[in-house]
Amino acid sequence: AQTVTQSQPEMSVQEAETVTLSCTYDTSESNYYLFWYKQPPSRQMILVIRQEAYKQQNATENRFSVNFQKAAKSFSLKISDSQLGDTAMYFCAFRPTSGTYKYIFGTGTRLKVLA
Amino acid sequence: EPEVTQTPSHQVTQMGQEVILRCVPISNHLYFYWYRQILGQKVEFLVSFYNNEISEKSEIFDDQFSVERPDGSNFTLKIRSTKLEDSAMYFCASDQDSGNTIYFGEGSWLTVV
Numbered sequence: 001a002q003t004v005t006q007s008q009p010e011m012s013v014q015e016a017e018t019v020t021l022s023c024t025y026d027t028s029e030s031n032y033y034l035f036w037y038k039q040p041p042s043r044q045m046i047l048v049i050r051q052e053a054y055k056q057q058n059a060t061e062n063r064f065s066v067n068f069q070k071a072a073k074s075f076s077l078k079i080s081d082s083q084l085g086d087t088a089m090y091f092c093a094f095r096p097t098s099g100t101y102k103y104i105f106g107t108g109t110r111l112k113v114l115a
Numbered sequence: 116e117p118e119v120t121q122t123p124s125h126q127v128t129q130m131g132q133e134v135i136l137r138c139v140p141i142s143n144h145l146y147f148y149w150y151r152q153i154l155g156q157k158v159e160f161l162v163s164f165y166n167n168e169i170s171e172k173s174e175i176f177d178d179q180f181s182v183e184r185p186d187g188s189n190f191t192l193k194i195r196s197t198k199l200e201d202s203a204m205y206f207c208a209s210d211q212d213s214g215n216t217i218y219f220g221e222g223s224w225l226t227v228v
Contacts, residue, residue: 003143011170023182035216035217042221043204043221043222043224044184044219044220044221044222045153045158045206045219045222046219047216047218050216091157093158100171101146101163101165101170101171102148102160102163102173103150103158103160103217104160105157105159106157106159107156107157108157109123
């Protein structure tokens with residue numbers, strides 16, 4: 001079975017500092033997508049960043065970047081220059097490129113950015 | 116920027132009542148999904164829909180649930196006889212191309228009392 005594990009239920013970071021959220025996954029698939037979604041208090045799910053497993057280069061999106069280690073099945077999210085608006089629940093998600101339509105989500109990490 | 120819209124944002128219903136949650140996916144998207152999130156828990160897949168039929172469903176999506184695309188824009192989730200444990204946030208999502216990135220709506224918060 002495919003699983004996604006986020007081992008940090010809660011984290012906090014000072015404004016302007018950098019924080020890294022961990023995610024590991026388990027799959028026998030060789031091709032898949034990985035995502036980080038943000039869920040602020042409004043509860044909307046907002047895409048932060050996406051990575052295709054066949055790409056060796058780590059995805060970046062402004063202050064957000066990932067460290068994708070395929071062999072280790074690890075997909076961490078780094079937030080640089082943290083802002084108060086980054087306070088949210090962050091979910092890691094996985095989806096194979098074929099065979100299923102569903103995304104599998106981790107249990108989330110609640111991030112609080114402190115002023 | 117185009118977005119997925121959902122109505123209602125919040126609905127309270129009596130146990131045993133039927134509920135319909137509505138979604139308008141992004142206009143050029145072809146794949147549609149419903150996910151749910153029970154308070155404090157992770158987001159769970161319910162069903163995917165493509166070409167006017169269910170393409171995949173989870174074990175959660177039993178006979179009490181159904182989906183429909185009654186016209187060219189709306190995508191609905193019906194719960195026939197709600198139970199207390201159906202209380203959750205229900206997210207509609209769509210994507211243009213299976214395997215691409217899915218975009219979520221803002222969710223419909225369902226409370227069954």
